[in-house]
Amino acid sequence: MGQSLQDIHYKETSMKKTALVLGLLATFSSAGWAQSSVSLYGILDVGVRYTTNSGTTAARKGDSLSQVIPGGMSNSRLGVNVSEDMGGGLKAIANLEHRLNSDTGTQTAAEFWRQSWVGLESKEYGRLTLGRQYNVLFDVYTSTFSSYKYSPYIEIFRPETAMAMAGRQSNMVKYLAESGPFRGELQVGAGEGASPDKTVGAMLRYSKDELAFGAGVMDVEDTAGRKVRGLTVGGAYTAGPLYVNLSWGQNKFDLGTDVLQAAYTNNYTISPASRLNAAGLDVKKRDMLAVGFTYQFSKELNLGLQGWYAKQTHHRLTGSSKAGFLAAVADYAFSKRTDVYAEADYSKLGGAVSFDNTAKSRVGLSTGIRHRF
Structure with missing residues (x-):
């Protein structure tokens, strides 16, 4: 026997209710997911470079x-x-960011995550973040x-970043607030x-x-109480x-502080201003x-086109x-x-500092390709 009109009406009503419930669940689920987001980003950059006066010994x-x-x-980096x-x-x-050597696939530093922080952000009260982050x-x-x-x-020629006292610090609490055209930040790092x-x-x-x-100011103190004090000020016009x-x-x-020595003793080809500390712990x-x-x-x-002039005194x-x-870049x-990109740079050292091989000048030429995602 065929279905009665009552049965058909009951099934249609049930199907409509089911569809309505599923629709509401989908709506609520989508709204819930819309409140959270996880995004992957990165940069892959590989180039070739030629530098003069780069022999490994003074004789060469x-x-x-x-x-x-x-x-x-x-x-090159990969981040979340x-x-x-x-x-x-x-x-x-929150943020996690890994830096890598794109030519070999190895990591750039001892720490796997160059950034690793979590925090809270409020439209009214600003942003508070905790962990390893930029200073x-x-x-x-x-x-x-x-x-x-x-x-x-x-990246391959950046004397200015050495003045930022390593750029990142671990165990940091940082607060950021904005009001109109002004932005301010405070940081404290536990040793x-x-x-x-x-x-x-x-x-x-x-x-x-x-x-x-x-302008920015920062102090870094080692376990013996010795300090490095940093200051930077500047402006830009567009x-x-x-x-x-x-x-x-x-x-x-x-005198004698070993704070941030690693930031100033890297291979000069990578961080040009680093060799300004070639006199060891004697920089004043x-x-x-x-x-x-x-x-x-x-x-x-x-x-x-960018130029830098640096001068240092000693203890x-x-x-x-x-x-x-x-440096000039296109x-x-x-x-x-x-x-x-194509880049050309020139370095000239004088006084107590030199490259590791005792050379006083160097020319560098680089070209490469970069992809951001």
């Missing part, structure tokens, strides 16, 4: 060096950003008066475990229309395709002036040491994600 200091480099414009909207203008945020000197530099408009610095250096610092920046300027920057930084070292004060510009000739093509050595750096974007 005039030898040149050709190599594949793990990033000419940017350090996490954000959860908890309502009322409050978010939970206030690096933040004010990159956000306010970076060397190049389209890329904060050249513990494998990173025994205590840190405290602050920065303030102003950015509106074409102008941006700011007028259409033209971007101009000017900044000055200073580091003062207590280091100053660096930076000036340069970027000009966007077209939607795809950017050209930049024991007489006289002063000097260094001058100059960047061509095939798309929003992929670009190619």
